[in-house]
Amino acid sequence: MFGRKKRQRDTGGGNRRQSPWVLARQRLRQHRPAVWSLRILVVLLFIALFADFIANVRPIYCRIEGRHFFPVMQQYAVSLGLSNWKPPFNGNNWRELTYEKAIMPLIPYSANTLDVYNSNFVGPFDKQKTKSPRYRHWLGTNRVGHDVAAGLVAGTRTAMLVGVVAMALATLIGVLLGSLAGYFGDQHLRLSRAAVLLYLLGLAAGYYYAFIARSAAWMDGNLLIEIIKSISIIAACLVFCHFLIKWVEKISVLKKPMPLPVDAIVVRLIEVLNAIPTLLLILSIIVLIKRPSIFYVMAIIGLVRWTGIARFVRGELLRIRQLGYIEAGRALGFSEWRILWRHALPNALSPVLIAIAFGIANAILLEAFLSFLGIGLSVDTVTWGTLLNEARSQPKAWWLAFFPGFAIFVSVTIFNLLGEGLNEALNPRLHR
Amino acid sequence: MWKFLARRLLIFLPTLIVISFLAFGLSTCTPGDPVMLFLNLGNNPGAQLSNPTSYENEYREMAASLGIDKPVFYFTITTSAYPDTLHHFVQKERRECVRALIARYGNWPQIEHYYQQIALLNRKLFQVKGQASGEALTRARATLPFLYIQDKDPLIRYHLDTLQFAFRSDSALQAAAGAQFDALNAAYGRVKQEATPSAHWIPAFYWHGADNQYHRWLLRLLQGDLGVSYRDRLPVAGKLATALRWTLLINGLAILLAYGLAIPLGVYAAVHRGARRDRLIAVVLFALHSLPVFWIATLMIIFFTTPEYGMDWFPTMGVGDTDKGDSSWQVFTTRVSHLTLPVICLTYGSLAFISRQMRSSMVEALEQDFVRTARAKGLRESVVIWKHAFRNALSPIVTMLASVLPAAIAGSVVIEVIFGIPGMGKLTVDAIGAKDWPIVYAVLMLAALVTMAGILLADVLYGIIDPRVTLGKKKES
Numbered sequence: 004m005f006g007r008k009k010r011q012r013d014t015g016g017g018n019r020r021q022s023p024w025v026l027a028r029q030r031l032r033q034h035r036p037a038v039w040s041l042r043i044l045v046v047l048l049f050i051a052l053f054a055d056f057i058a059n060v061r062p063i064y065c066r067i068e069g070r071h072f073f074p075v076m077q078q079y080a081v082s083l084g085l086s087n088w089k090p091p092f093n094g095n096n097w098r099e100l101t102y103e104k105a106i107m108p109l110i111p112y113s114a115n116t117l118d119v120y121n122s123n124f125v126g127p128f129d130k131q132k133t134k135s136p137r138y139r140h141w142l143g144t145n146r147v148g149h150d151v152a153a154g155l156v157a158g159t160r161t162a163m164l165v166g167v168v169a170m171a172l173a174t175l176i177g178v179l180l181g182s183l184a185g186y187f188g189d190q191h192l193r194l195s196r197a198a199v200l201l202y203l204l205g206l207a208a209g210y211y212y213a214f215i216a217r218s219a220a221w222m223d224g225n226l227l228i229e230i231i232k233s234i235s236i237i238a239a240c241l242v243f244c245h246f247l248i249k250w251v252e253k254i255s256v257l258k259k260p261m262p263l264p265v266d267a268i269v270v271r272l273i274e275v276l277n278a279i280p281t282l283l284l285i286l287s288i289i290v291l292i293k294r295p296s297i298f299y300v301m302a303i304i305g306l307v308r309w310t311g312i313a314r315f316v317r318g319e320l321l322r323i324r325q326l327g328y329i330e331a332g333r334a335l336g337f338s339e340w341r342i343l344w345r346h347a348l349p350n351a352l353s354p355v356l357i358a359i360a361f362g363i364a365n366a367i368l369l370e371a372f373l374s375f376l377g378i379g380l381s382v383d384t385v386t387w388g389t390l391l392n393e394a395r396s397q398p399k400a401w402w403l404a405f406f407p408g409f410a411i412f413v414s415v416t417i418f419n420l421l422g423e424g425l426n427e428a429l430n431p432r433l434h435r
Numbered sequence: 436m437w438k439f440l441a442r443r444l445l446i447f448l449p450t451l452i453v454i455s456f457l458a459f460g461l462s463t464c465t466p467g468d469p470v471m472l473f474l475n476l477g478n479n480p481g482a483q484l485s486n487p488t489s490y491e492n493e494y495r496e497m498a499a500s501l502g503i504d505k506p507v508f509y510f511t512i513t514t515s516a517y518p519d520t521l522h523h524f525v526q527k528e529r530r531e532c533v534r535a536l537i538a539r540y541g542n543w544p545q546i547e548h549y550y551q552q553i554a555l556l557n558r559k560l561f562q563v564k565g566q567a568s569g570e571a572l573t574r575a576r577a578t579l580p581f582l583y584i585q586d587k588d589p590l591i592r593y594h595l596d597t598l599q600f601a602f603r604s605d606s607a608l609q610a611a612a613g614a615q616f617d618a619l620n621a622a623y624g625r626v627k628q629e630a631t632p633s634a635h636w637i638p639a640f641y642w643h644g645a646d647n648q649y650h651r652w653l654l655r656l657l658q659g660d661l662g663v664s665y666r667d668r669l670p671v672a673g674k675l676a677t678a679l680r681w682t683l684l685i686n687g688l689a690i691l692l693a694y695g696l697a698i699p700l701g702v703y704a705a706v707h708r709g710a711r712r713d714r715l716i717a718v719v720l721f722a723l724h725s726l727p728v729f730w731i732a733t734l735m736i737i738f739f740t741t742p743e744y745g746m747d748w749f750p751t752m753g754v755g756d757t758d759k760g761d762s763s764w765q766v767f768t769t770r771v772s773h774l775t776l777p778v779i780c781l782t783y784g785s786l787a788f789i790s791r792q793m794r795s796s797m798v799e800a801l802e803q804d805f806v807r808t809a810r811a812k813g814l815r816e817s818v819v820i821w822k823h824a825f826r827n828a829l830s831p832i833v834t835m836l837a838s839v840l841p842a843a844i845a846g847s848v849v850i851e852v853i854f855g856i857p858g859m860g861k862l863t864v865d866a867i868g869a870k871d872w873p874i875v876y877a878v879l880m881l882a883a884l885v886t887m888a889g890i891l892l893a894d895v896l897y898g899i900i901d902p903r904v905t906l907g908k909k910k911e912s
Contacts, residue, residue, distance in 0.1 A: 211512070211638055212636075215512070215513060215514060215638070216514055216635040216636060216638075217635075218534075218538040218635075219535075219538040219539045219632075219635075222535060222538065222539075271449065271450065271453075274450050275450050275453045275454055275457070277886075278450055278454060278883045278886050278887050278890075279454060279457075279879060279882060279883045279886070280848075280882045280886065282848050282849075283848065283863060283878060283879055283882050284879065286848075286863065286864070286867060286875075287458075287461055287863075287867075287875050287876065287879050288461065290465075290867050290875070291461065291464045291465060291466070293466065364725075368727055371727065371729075372727075372729055372849060375729055376852065376864060378864075378867065391729070391730065391733060394733055394737060395733060395736065395737075395853070398736070398737045398741040398743045399743050401737060401738075401744075404730075404733050404734055404737050405734070408727065408730030408731075408733065408734065409730075411727050411730060412725060412726055412727060412730060415725050415727060416722075416725040419721070419724065419725050420721075423721075
């Protein structure tokens, strides 16, 4: 995003090949493992996105008594509350209906479809009781008769979602805190005493009115709506205090500027988070949640794992802020914030990309391990980790150990390889 | 040196205090009521039925002995609707209920009155003897305790209606306690009518002093008392000490092994950098690095410890039983056979990480001018590599200990759970399953301490290995 903008602005026509991002892309293209990883990643993302069309007990299209149905599509409407199942369907009688014509998904089972005829660990090469080879369990079943292949497809969605959402959150926090710490250090973010006082006051008041004073609303209300409300209350309090600053600054004592030790605060925060082994921290937070859900897992991983990104950004900005063009920006009278966001930060983002790639691999591993332990997920969620865990109770079922683990291995590896490729493409030290 | 150590420890102090806030704060959010667990009542709200007064006394004593009848922290910031004496409601369920009622209606005096009326009616119901018929009285006695822990209006209504029905159906009961029931009904009506939700808009600050739960917890922590396990009432510290021994044993072995293998491997790859051998090593190490530990561990368990595939070479779970009478050789072989697979699993991940680092810092060192000078002097190649380049490439590897140690401890959670080794990781996961919270948060504190000790160790080693770093001076970050 930043790269494209920059290229259009400062290089224009003839010599666009010199843009560092174009060069980086070329170098990434030469890194063959990374290219292959990107291709596999596209496949995985495709599976994650269209999981319902790949593994589903519902037909994609079917004809019953001359009427046409699109049950997979209709399922989306039903789960959004826009529609409901009418006869001949009741929502879970898919395998009993007789279709005049049906286009089934590639794997005609959902992750939680029970195949009672093939329960109790039927292997891929065992004899299976299915009506046709079309309905064979190509990767076997587990104890209760879930199709492993369908479980893998559902797991792909969970893994990709966790990796991307958790790292998006981590990147947001990491880039924000890291850039503040690196660019301003302990001395250069100077606000008037009035501003510091009022912002702190606004934050405290916002927290008070968003959470403490509204505990009744938190008890009964919808979680998402309450979160949005609370954030807007905090924002409102801050904005209100922002407008008060001008008035309070009339007192000369409060007008004096003081440095904010952003760097010290952020570094201390990183130190605290790094001192606790991540897995233990995540475990001890996740067990407090009353209604487990994958979204809490994402949020917690994101809130805990931003330190690496913050450190990278901080380090880059410590270097960049010494450079001549920052000085030039100041001389031109740009505001500090403009220099930070428009000029310094875009040049500090290449290590972030690398850290994000490795971070996603890490987040996928963490989620897989948490579900392997059965912690933090609602009971009916099928993920790679839950499938792998079942293998422990039945050593005979090698397919339960091999396929989910292999899926985890592949997704972790491609993100690691991508990180490697990005590192080679973006790290200037390697090209001297 | 000592000055440096003292300064580092001083820097650690605020971090440790913040971590203690975190661990304690999380531990106060745990679901369930420990007193109930200790009284062997589980989550049974009807348990106080048989004899309310003796139950309450018992509860109060137990809560006092656990120290949870005190305010949680040095101060409370809350809204003006809450009293500063909320912790006097010793029973957790009731305290939560009162808190929820205040959150809803904001009028503490009326709620207090309503609560007193419940207690009065409860006492009265147990004083009624003989006159009332059994059925209505039993139902009234069974219903009333629910009012203590109910804050939602429809449910309170429902229980009040049930009570009313019981009183109506029995004139003797009505005569004995009817007036008290009407008072209760009226009290609840007033709670709802005279609600002052606006009281929540004014903040309040209460100072409790040092007599609070956190203070006690911290003091005990400093004395090495980590509390009592909810499950078997044994001291947590003892359990942790045993578990920590196993965790340190397998991690120590794994880290030693990883460093022992990674350093020659990294140096070898760096010396032959760019050659096919180097690339082969890189690919293999990368594959090892990407293999999820718990996958490999599960596969190992399945293939090497069960007779299913004809490779039943290792025992499956645990660390093996040893009797006191066994010779040390026997103990040793049992341990080795049990610990081989876990240590392999723990080793291979960090092996890849460390040798990649070793290779890159060695490559950097080999390209320095002084190496060329050493070669020009005609020194033997092995001297050049090990005496000149290697010593200069070593410091990043040593500082990496700081990040390898916490990673290993976290990684060993996985291994311990899968291989059934009674270390800290397995202890934690088992404690989570059994809702044994003191253990979970003690482990959190201890893991932080071990990690910080690792960081300190790395700093000190850094100074010893690299004479350019003087420990007394403040390093640039």
